[in-house]
Amino acid sequence: xxxxxxxxxxxxxxxxxxxxxxxxxxxxxxxxxxxxxxxxxxxxxxxxxxxxxxxxxxxxxxxxxxxxxxxxxxxxxxxxxxxxxxxxxxxxxxxxxxxxxxxxxxxxxxxxxxxxxxxxxxxxxxxxxxxxxxxxxxxxxxxxxxxxxxxxxxxxxxxxxxxxxxxxxxxxxxxxxxxxxxxxxxxxxxxxxxxxxxxxxxxxxxxxxxxxxxxxxxxxxxxxxxxxxxxxxxxxxxxxxxxxxxxxxxxxxxxxxxxxxxxxxxxxxxxxxxxxxxxxxxxxxxxxxxxxxxxxxxxxxxxxxxxxxxxxxxxxxxxxxxxxxxxx
Amino acid sequence: xxxxxxxxxxxxxxxxxxxxxxxxxxxxxxxxxxxxxxxxxxxxxxxxxxxxxxxxxxxxxxxxxxxxxxxxxxxxxxxxxxxxxxxxxxxxxxxxxxxxxxxxxxxxxxxxxxxxxxxxxxxxxxxxxxxxxxxxxxxxxxxxxxxxxxxxxxxxxxxxxxxxxxxxxxxxxxxxxxxxxxxxxxxxxxxxxxxxxxxxxxxxxxxxxxxxxxxxxxxxxxxxxxxxxxxxxxxxxxxxxxxxxxxxxxxxxxxxxxxxxxxxxxxxxxxxxxxxxxxxxxxxxxxxxxxxxxxxxxxxxxxxxxxxxxxxxxxxxxxxxxxxxxxxxxxxxxxxxxxxxxxxxxxxxxxxxxxxxxxxxxxxxxxxxxxxxxxxxxxxxxxxxxxxxxxxxxxxxxxxxxxxxxxxxxxxxxxxxxxxxxxxxxxxxxxxxxxxxxxxxxxxxxxxxxxxxxxxxxxxxxxxxxxxxxxxxxxxxxxxxxxxxxxxxxxxxxxxxxxxxxxxxxxxxxxxx
Numbered sequence: 001x002x003x004x005x006x007x008x009x010x011x012x013x014x015x016x017x018x019x020x021x022x023x024x025x026x027x028x029x030x031x032x033x034x035x036x037x038x039x040x041x042x043x044x045x046x047x048x049x050x051x052x053x054x055x056x057x058x059x060x061x062x063x064x065x066x067x068x069x070x071x072x073x074x075x076x077x078x079x080x081x082x083x084x085x086x087x088x089x090x091x092x093x094x095x096x097x098x099x100x101x102x103x104x105x106x107x108x109x110x111x112x113x114x115x116x117x118x119x120x121x122x123x124x125x126x127x128x129x130x131x132x133x134x135x136x137x138x139x140x141x142x143x144x145x146x147x148x149x150x151x152x153x154x155x156x157x158x159x160x161x162x163x164x165x166x167x168x169x170x171x172x173x174x175x176x177x178x179x180x181x182x183x184x185x186x187x188x189x190x191x192x193x194x195x196x197x198x199x200x201x202x203x204x205x206x207x208x209x210x211x212x213x214x215x216x217x218x219x220x221x222x223x224x225x226x227x228x229x230x231x232x233x234x235x236x237x238x239x240x241x242x243x244x245x246x247x248x249x250x251x252x253x254x255x256x257x258x259x260x261x262x263x264x265x266x267x268x269x270x271x272x273x274x275x276x277x278x279x280x281x282x283x284x285x286x287x288x289x290x291x292x293x294x295x296x297x298x299x300x301x302x303x304x305x306x307x308x309x310x311x312x313x314x315x316x317x318x319x320x321x322x323x324x325x326x327x328x
Numbered sequence: 329x330x331x332x333x334x335x336x337x338x339x340x341x342x343x344x345x346x347x348x349x350x351x352x353x354x355x356x357x358x359x360x361x362x363x364x365x366x367x368x369x370x371x372x373x374x375x376x377x378x379x380x381x382x383x384x385x386x387x388x389x390x391x392x393x394x395x396x397x398x399x400x401x402x403x404x405x406x407x408x409x410x411x412x413x414x415x416x417x418x419x420x421x422x423x424x425x426x427x428x429x430x431x432x433x434x435x436x437x438x439x440x441x442x443x444x445x446x447x448x449x450x451x452x453x454x455x456x457x458x459x460x461x462x463x464x465x466x467x468x469x470x471x472x473x474x475x476x477x478x479x480x481x482x483x484x485x486x487x488x489x490x491x492x493x494x495x496x497x498x499x500x501x502x503x504x505x506x507x508x509x510x511x512x513x514x515x516x517x518x519x520x521x522x523x524x525x526x527x528x529x530x531x532x533x534x535x536x537x538x539x540x541x542x543x544x545x546x547x548x549x550x551x552x553x554x555x556x557x558x559x560x561x562x563x564x565x566x567x568x569x570x571x572x573x574x575x576x577x578x579x580x581x582x583x584x585x586x587x588x589x590x591x592x593x594x595x596x597x598x599x600x601x602x603x604x605x606x607x608x609x610x611x612x613x614x615x616x617x618x619x620x621x622x623x624x625x626x627x628x629x630x631x632x633x634x635x636x637x638x639x640x641x642x643x644x645x646x647x648x649x650x651x652x653x654x655x656x657x658x659x660x661x662x663x664x665x666x667x668x669x670x671x672x673x674x675x676x677x678x679x680x681x682x683x684x685x686x687x688x689x690x691x692x693x694x695x696x697x698x699x700x701x702x703x704x705x706x707x708x709x710x711x712x713x714x715x716x717x718x719x720x721x722x723x724x725x726x727x728x729x730x731x732x733x734x735x736x737x738x739x740x741x742x743x744x745x746x747x748x749x750x751x752x753x754x755x756x757x758x759x760x761x762x763x764x765x766x767x768x769x770x771x772x773x774x775x776x777x778x779x780x781x782x783x784x785x786x787x788x789x790x791x792x793x794x795x796x797x798x799x800x801x802x803x804x805x806x807x808x809x810x811x812x813x814x815x816x817x818x819x820x821x822x823x824x825x826x827x828x829x830x831x832x833x834x835x836x837x838x839x840x841x
Contacts, residue, residue: 193707195700202693205682212641212671212679213694213747214662272684 023266023274023314027281031288038292045295052174056165058287059176060085060238061254062280065261066187067231069279072262073191074224075204075271076124076131078117081232082254083142088113088236090146093155093246096162105162109240110233116142117229118222125218139255146248155246165242176238183231184280191276200224205272257307261286264310268318286310340403342367342532343388343419343501348397350383350556357383360397361558363551365501365532370523372535372543372564375553376576376792381536384553385503388534389421390414401501420494421503424510426486430479435460437478438493463492467522484515491522502526503534508542509628520546538626540569540831552576573827577794587799588778593617596652596786597669597755599638603646607633609810610647615755615786620777622801623790624826630810631790632674635757638788639671640664652754665694670748674759674790680744683733687725688714690732690743695750717746722772738769745773749780756780759790774800794823794830806830 039046064081071078088109095105120138124131167175191197202210203220211217240246251257265282267274290303341364350358358380365371373381387394390408398405406417414421428437435456436443444459446452460474469492472485481489487507494502508516523533523546535547543550544564552559552575559575597615602608607630615621623631636642638649640658649656651667658664664671673679682690691714692699699709714728721742725735732743741761748756761777762770777800781787791797797804804821806814806829814829 193704195696195703195705198689198693198696198705201685201689202682205684208679209682210693212639212661212673214660214665215693216660216662268684272682 024278024281027265027278027285031281031285034285034288034292038295042295045292050291050295052177054287054291055177055180055284056174056242058283059180060235060242061257061261061287062180062283063183063231063238064235064258065265065279065283066183066276067228067235068258069262069265069267069274069276070187070191070200070224071131071228072259072267072269073204073271073274074200074221075207076221076224077259077269078120078131078135078225078228079255079259080120080135080138080142081228081258082250082256083139083146084113084116084229084232085236085239085254086248086250087116087142087146088233089240089246089250090150090155090248092237093158093162093240096158097155102159102161106164106237109236110230113229113231113233113236114226115229117232118226121222121225124225125221150248152248154248156244158241158244158246163241164237176242179234179238180280183234184276187231187276196220196223201272203271253304257286258283260307260311264314266314266318269315270318273318282310340400341365342369342402342530343534344400344403345384345388346397346400348384348387348394348399350387350392350394356556358387358394358556361553361556362397363558363561365534365549367500367530367532368527369549370527370533370535370547372537372547372550373553374537374543374550374572374576376794379553379576380556381553382505383556385421385505385534385536388414388501389419389503415497415499418498418500419503420497420499420501422487422490422494422505422507424506426483426490428478428486428489431477433475433477434472434481434489434492435474437489438463438496440493442497459496460492463495466495467492467525469522482515483510484512484518487511487515487519488522491526495526499531501532501534503536505536506538507535508537508539516542538831540572543572544569569831570824570828573831574824577823577827588782590618590782592619592802593784594652595650597638597788598650598653599647600650601647602634602637602644602649604633604637604642604644605810607810608637608644611807611810611812613805613812615788617754617784617786618781619802620781620787620789620800622797622804622821623788623807624792624794624797624804625807625830627792629807629830631807632759633810634807635671635759635788635790638664639669639757641671665751665753668752668754669757670694670751670753670755671757672745672748672759672761674763680747681732681740683731685732686729687718687723687732687735687743688728691717691747691750694747698751713750717743717750721746721776736769738765738772741765741769741773745776753785755786755788757788757790760792761789762791762793762796794826797821798823798826808832 035046044050064085068078068081091112092105092109095108096102116138120134123129123134165174165176169175169178191200199210199215199220202213202215203217207217239250261283262274262279263269264286265274265278265280267279286307289306290300293300293302343365345361345363347360347362348358349360361380361384363371373384375381386392388399388408390411390413393409399408400406401417401419406413408414408417429440432440438460439456444452444455457474464472464474469488472488478486478489491502507519511519526533535543537543547564549561549563550567550572551561552572554576593616595614595616599611599613602611611634613621625631633642637644638658640660640663643659649658651669656667658667661671682693688710692710695713696705699706699713711728718725718728723739723742723746725739732740735743745761758777762773777787777789789797789800798821801821802818804816804826805812806826808830816825
């Protein structure tokens with residue numbers, strides 16, 4: 001992994017080589033290579049049922065990581081997203097259980113996600129408080145608030161029609177997987193081809209230069225966080241509707257898993273570099289590794305350590321690449 | 329030990345710098361600079377911005393090694409590979425930005441890294457305070473206590489802490505980089521008192537300053553640098569302000585700057601009584617179509633601040649700006665841009681270029697409105713825009729998709745310039761357009777400036793290189809302390825007249841006489 005990633009740091013004049021050495025291509029190769037390797041060891045890993053479970057259970061992480069990647073490209077970070085997903089899932093579930101129209105319950109999660117994140121964006125952009133501090137505060141408020149208000153109770157007896165994650169498009173494509181792919185492609189195109197997407201890269205790459213070019217840094221950051229909130233809302237819906245109950249505690253360290261997906265996906269923690277295609281592939285890879293550990297008889301608790309190694313390797317490669325670019 | 333700096337030292341000089349050469353990628357910073365400083369001598373280093381003073385003192389302080397040449401202390405060569413080597417050789421440097429720990433006390437700052445020990449690795453606080461008090465007493469500083477927190481001190485007192493820190497390490501050679509830049513008049517007087525005391529103890533002080541009056545007040549000898557070369561060393565008693573200015577700016581071939589005379593049109597930019605304290609004070613000026621107006625002045629005279637106020641980065645508090653005769657209240661760079669103003673900032677690294685972006689993306693950044701339709705960028709239009717810029721500015725790059733941060737300084741500067749012109753501006757403000765780039769790229773940027781003026785663009789150029797200002801400008805304005813203090817038409821702008829106005833050295837010459 002290390003050696004291969006370092007090769008990608010070389011800017012080769014031959015473009016074909018460059019494309020093959022991109023972070024996205026490396027991740028795609030890793031996803032397929034790992035599946036083959038583990039499949040050779042234990043063919044049951046490749047069973048359609050298992051692969052689909054891996055994707056279904058983790059699509060919401062990939063969707064949230066798309067928003068996270070955009071936030072990190074803009075030169076910010078958000079550690080409140082895990083707690084927010086828990087809150088949004090609870091809001092949506094509570095509405096559904098109490099007889100609100102299902103569409104309203106779904107929309108509420110999206111709207112609340114946008115509002116909370118946009119608010120954080122305003123504080124970060126206009127009061128110029130570092131994102132890590134603002135989102136750390138929000139993390140505590142959301143986590144504490146959720147436990148206090150729900151008393152730690154789980155939401156059960158959800159109406160059947162609430163379960164978005166059960167929908168299968170064309171009778172074969174599960175909705176979470178469809179949403180993961182659709183969100184990734186749309187966000188990737190938007191980041192690459194829209195003027196707003198370009199503004200995000202500019203603000204994250206050199207805020208001062210962007211400002212002098214007439215790009216409003218505060219407006220860009222609020223937009224980025226609002227969008228991130230929308231994706232967090234969508235992720236919360238997938239999370240809330242994949243099981244028959246909504247737990248008042250989200251998986252611990254969910255935000256770290258999401259950030260890991262972005263960083264391993266090639267999004268520079270220093271801002272200005274990275275794509276959402278990379279982060280989605282990385283989310284899939286991480287989920288695949290977690291599942292693979294079980295099939296090769298390794299304790300699944302190792303997944304955190306593996307994530308840690310992935311993060312360090314990618315960040316070190318990124319820093320080396322930046323140094324080389326600085327050229328001095 | 330001697331207190332007479334003019335006496336020829338019987339032994340080797342305390343500090344001897346021998347034919348130092350240093351190059352950075354694309355730039356030759358120093359080409360064979362030598363000077364000497366005796367015990368108890370205050371030796372001033374004088375030169376324009378970019379003359380090589382900073383590089384020279386960094387070499388003497390061990391920040392980076394020279395390519396050739398060396399430094400002798402007491403006649404013995406010393407190997408200055410690291411700052412620590414310089415400290416051990418008795419060399420201490422006080423930089424413009426003071427390097428102190430604001431949360432710690434005066435005593436802790438002075439003895440950071442070499443605190444007296446009391447066994448078992450503990451710090452001997454009593455000894456530290458006593459030594460601090462002894463140092464304070466030795467320089468007759470009575471308004472500073474050893475246990476004061478440095479963050480609460482005035483700039484003058486912080487500087488004294490730095491000086492004490494140097495003395496606590498037995499520094500015999502003290503380098504001061506523009507020590508008075510941020511000081512009040514009272515603190516300057518006290519600094520001079522301290523410098524005289526240090527002289528009396530045999531310390532050699534290397535004193536860097538732009539202010540000629542200070543050099544005449546405190547220095548024994550002065551060495552003038554220009555373009556990285558040693559120009560002259562004079563005894564202060566044997567020279568005057570006029571000679572120093574002339575040595576500093578020198579006489580270079582003006583044909584380096586191919587000035588094209590073009591018809592000058594209507595005023596594009598009119599500024600009246602513009603205010604933005606502290607560095608823009610009641611500034612009035614006009615730039616006409618086809619005209620290049622040079623803005624000369626020392627660093628800190630308020631030129632960049634003026635440019636940023638016109639461009640809306642730091643909007644004005646008072647006064648008036650007119651563009652094409654129309655009053656404009658410019659509150660943001662976006663607004664300035666839509667009025668047809670382009671600004672190429674001084675620091676292309678932090679302010680101009682988005683380094684991780686490609687050449688193509690950098691070119692279109694200020695003109696996204698021109699290549700985006702319905703919020704989406706037309707790749708074809710963007711490529712054409714960037715391709716045109718590439719050709720027009722002769723940028724050397726392997727492709728449009730090259731990461732901009734990988735290009736050479738000159739090519740980066742061309743992209744920053746080209747980016748702004750993609751927008752078709754009426755007024756171009758250039759802040760140090762050729763700083764830190766090689767001669768070839770410089771000449772090309774000058775040629776482009778001439779072309780742009782010929783196309784009717786109004787250009788306001790800030791430059792600290794006097795020959796550039798004189799060579800390129802139709803008119804020269806001089807700023808000092810936030811005001812425009814002089815204006816010269818091209819024919820009357822000479823190195824002597826502009827240099828004197830920059831320094832305010834009419835008055836200084838009188839003082840010195």
